[in-house]
Amino acid sequence: MLTKNELERYDRQIIIKGIGEKGQEKLKRAKVFIAGVGGLGCPISIYLATAGVGTIRLVDRDRVELSNLNRQVLHGNEDIGKRKGDSAVEKLKNLNQWVKVEAIAETITEDNVSQLVDGFDLIVDAMDNLPTRYLLNKAAIDKKIPLFHGAVYGFEGRAMTTIPGKTACLWCVYQGRVTQGKFPVIGVAPAVIGCLQATEVIKYIVGIGELLTNCLLIYDGLNLEFTKLAVKRDPNCQHCGHLVQ
Numbered sequence: 001m002l003t004k005n006e007l008e009r010y011d012r013q014i015i016i017k018g019i020g021e022k023g024q025e026k027l028k029r030a031k032v033f034i035a036g037v038g039g040l041g042c043p044i045s046i047y048l049a050t051a052g053v054g055t056i057r058l059v060d061r062d063r064v065e066l067s068n069l070n071r072q073v074l075h076g077n078e079d080i081g082k083r084k085g086d087s088a089v090e091k092l093k094n095l096n097q098w099v100k101v102e103a104i105a106e107t108i109t110e111d112n113v114s115q116l117v118d119g120f121d122l123i124v125d126a127m128d129n130l131p132t133r134y135l136l137n138k139a140a141i142d143k144k145i146p147l148f149h150g151a152v153y154g155f156e157g158r159a160m161t162t163i164p165g166k167t168a169c170l171w172c173v174y175q176g177r178v179t180q181g182k183f184p185v186i187g188v189a190p191a192v193i194g195c196l197q198a199t200e201v202i203k204y205i206v207g208i209g210e211l212l213t214n215c216l217l218i219y220d221g222l223n224l225e226f227t228k229l230a231v232k233r234d235p236n237c238q239h240c241g242h243l244v245q
């Protein structure tokens, strides 16, 4: 049930066709796991918290550095040196005191990923490296919960939604290729991609619209083009190949 204050706070989205009070209650009940509180994790958590997603878990072990501030918009000058999760929780609580936001200061590993995502309805990939994305992909497949992928590079970005056993997963698409190291980013790129991921999460929870599945969305900020590349499940995929279609 929504309180009188919640009905008022979310009024403009409750009147969207397909959301209504029922959809808002679904958002309130939802438990969203966000891996990373960096360039992508900041806008994702801001817009999920303000939309009224009831429970949000943020996982990030890093501390805020000066060089993060061009893109990680939850953190400011006074946060340098703080854990990113703690800095984020403080700001998100101020944005919406009625949602439960918690931060865990851990590095996501093969050993802890299953436990970290346990009890959550979906996983948002707001990471900056492919090896950890694969851990999240596998965890999503093991738990049979969706994964919302996003990545950025310079003025570019990409996004994809995965429903385990039904649509192409990250391994189906990337097939293990890993590039490492410092990469360029301007803050508007993760802002665009993070908002697309948050949009997908909201649609999935409420159960409206078409999801970005079996499709890799490529965003080119310099030419301002969005391209959808069709992708397919690989029946021999190392991660999801064992799940029956």
Ligand SMILES: [Zn+2]
Pocket: 168, 169, 170, 171, 172, 173, 233, 234, 237, 238, 239, 240, 241
């Ligand atoms: Zn796969």
